[in-house]
Amino acid sequence: MSDALKQTVQEAFNEPACATNRAKSAADRKKGCAKPLTPGAAAGGCAFDGAMITLQPIVDVAHLVHAPLACGGNSWDNRGSASSGSMLYKTGFTTDLTELDIVMGHGEKKLYRAIREIVEKHAPPAVFVYSTCVTAMIGDDIAAVCKAATEAFGTPAIPVDVPGFAGSKNLGCKLGGEMMFRHVIGTQEPERTTDYDINIMGDYNLCGELWQVKPLLDRLGIRILGSLSADARYKQVAQMHRARVSMLVCSHALQGLARKMQEKYGIPYFEGSFYGISDTSEALRTMCRMLVERGAGADLIDCCEALIEEEEAKVRAELETYRPRVQGKRVLLYTGGHKSWSVVSALQEMGVEVVGTSVRKATDNDKARVIEVMGTEAHMYENMAPKDMYATLKASGADILMSGARSQFVGLKARVPWIDVNQEKHEAYAGYMGMVDLVRAIDRSANNPVWDDVRRPAPWDEDRPFAGHRPRIKDRCPVSGLANDPTDFED
Numbered sequence: 001m002s003d004a005l006k007q008t009v010q011e012a013f014n015e016p017a018c019a020t021n022r023a024k025s026a027a028d029r030k031k032g033c034a035k036p037l038t039p040g041a042a043a044g045g046c047a048f049d050g051a052m053i054t055l056q057p058i059v060d061v062a063h064l065v066h067a068p069l070a071c072g073g074n075s076w077d078n079r080g081s082a083s084s085g086s087m088l089y090k091t092g093f094t095t096d097l098t099e100l101d102i103v104m105g106h107g108e109k110k111l112y113r114a115i116r117e118i119v120e121k122h123a124p125p126a127v128f129v130y131s132t133c134v135t136a137m138i139g140d141d142i143a144a145v146c147k148a149a150t151e152a153f154g155t156p157a158i159p160v161d162v163p164g165f166a167g168s169k170n171l172g173c174k175l176g177g178e179m180m181f182r183h184v185i186g187t188q189e190p191e192r193t194t195d196y197d198i199n200i201m202g203d204y205n206l207c208g209e210l211w212q213v214k215p216l217l218d219r220l221g222i223r224i225l226g227s228l229s230a231d232a233r234y235k236q237v238a239q240m241h242r243a244r245v246s247m248l249v250c251s252h253a254l255q256g257l258a259r260k261m262q263e264k265y266g267i268p269y270f271e272g273s274f275y276g277i278s279d280t281s282e283a284l285r286t287m288c289r290m291l292v293e294r295g296a297g298a299d300l301i302d303c304c305e306a307l308i309e310e311e312e313a314k315v316r317a318e319l320e321t322y323r324p325r326v327q328g329k330r331v332l333l334y335t336g337g338h339k340s341w342s343v344v345s346a347l348q349e350m351g352v353e354v355v356g357t358s359v360r361k362a363t364d365n366d367k368a369r370v371i372e373v374m375g376t377e378a379h380m381y382e383n384m385a386p387k388d389m390y391a392t393l394k395a396s397g398a399d400i401l402m403s404g405a406r407s408q409f410v411g412l413k414a415r416v417p418w419i420d421v422n423q424e425k426h427e428a429y430a431g432y433m434g435m436v437d438l439v440r441a442i443d444r445s446a447n448n449p450v451w452d453d454v455r456r457p458a459p460w461d462e463d464r465p466f467a468g469h470r471p472r473i474k475d476r477c478p479v480s481g482l483a484n485d486p487t488d489f490e491d
């Protein structure tokens with residue numbers, strides 16, 4: 001790892017705004033946030049993958065992976081971030097380095113030519129160049145190539161120097177944000193600014209979740225000036241420094257960026273979530289209060305309260321129609337972070353019993369909220385091995401498992417329906433209406449008649465009465481007079 005990258009990684013680990021990090025000793029802080037890998041367990045994505053997760057939803061940018069084919073190919077489009085405009089982000093660009101390129105030292109030249117080709121063919125507002133393990137190890141200087149290409153072609157080429165070996169996916173997300181802070185944020189000025197401009201960070205518009213929230217902001221006159229990176233355009237990142245308030249959506253990975261934005265540009269931030277009714281209301285309230293503190297009209301708070309009252313009443317009325325169908329259902333929730341409690345409280349409101357929730361990636365505050373809403377810490381789990389999850393599903397009599405895709409087969413093996421609530425999901429659950437969609441998904445899955453069949457013993461395991469003519473066993477052979485074998489049947 002180059003000295004510059006080492007320094008960047010160390011800075012990312014030493015985040016003063018993170019309570020968990022503050023509580024660590026200096027030695028522990030140096031080790032970073034990643035947990036040691038468990039032999040035999042899946043490792044999750046690399047740092048390059050994390051940077052792609054954070055930045056790829058910037059939809060009008062060309063994302064160019066400087067690597068052999070597999071890095072870009074295997075991670076291409078594995079998240080469902082949605083775009084309301086340009087679809088350029090869905091095109092997988094890679095320099096596709098071969099062994100010959102590596103041996104002959106052609107990497108940098110190939111990268112330069114690839115940037116030129118992209119600019120000529122697609123005319124994007126910027127090209128993001130991602131380094132990867134191979135190109136970092138052979139020492140390709142992507143920063144120098146990007147600088148030369150920017151000068152030659154007049155389109156910003158932004159180096160995202162986050163090779164996979166730098167660390168975990170989470171670290172990659174942090175560093176992706178850091179690259180934007182260094183190279184993009186503050187490079188463009190908006191045509192106009194208002195006191196109602198906000199940044200949203202850490203939301204990726206998965207399955208269009210942002211679009212379930214944006215109409216609420218529109219009604220309050222709040223404008224999303226900057227976005228990292230839900231349905232974002234390059235200029236929305238470049239102009240983030242002019243927002244009045246930033247909202248950090250359940251993302252510790254971008255906390256460092258939010259803190260730096262506060263320190264450098266004086267933009268205060270808050271952490272909020274759009275999962276669950278009460279969380280959505282709380283996020284809107286906090287956003288409006290902070291905007292008023294920064295110059296927005298005081299009537300924004302009354303407008304916000306009126307909107308919350310109206311939307312909550314509407315969504316609760318709609319949820320009531322599902323209550324008889326989901327009430328009493330038992331859910332095992334295996335997700336993480338703030339969702340460990342925000343989804344719990346939302347489900348409990350519907351009379352759904354949460355038999356357990358995981359607190360992976362949850363902060364101390366998140367854990368305290370879990371205890372508050374569940375009344376006990378007995379059903380909080382850190383990491384759960386598949387066999388433990390299977391045992392918990394069976395022992396608790398769970399009707400449904402809500403988790404990420406990796407756990408779906410445990411649910412199927414336990415003959416319990418599964419709902420995807422992680423980033424690979426195909427249905428949006430954000431905002432008020434997202435809650436209705438989530439409860440509808442529970443109803444659809446838990447009450448699906450297929451489960452009656454799936455849970456019924458297999459035909460060959462059943463004790464069934466003989467359906468045809470049952471022959472009489474002759475007790476004795478009429479000829480020999482000896483006792484017959486019981487398996488000896490008469491026609």
Ligand code: SF4
Nearest residue numbers: 046048071132133164
């Ligand atoms: S960057 Fe490295 S760890 Fe990540 S996919 Fe490429 S080779 Fe694998």
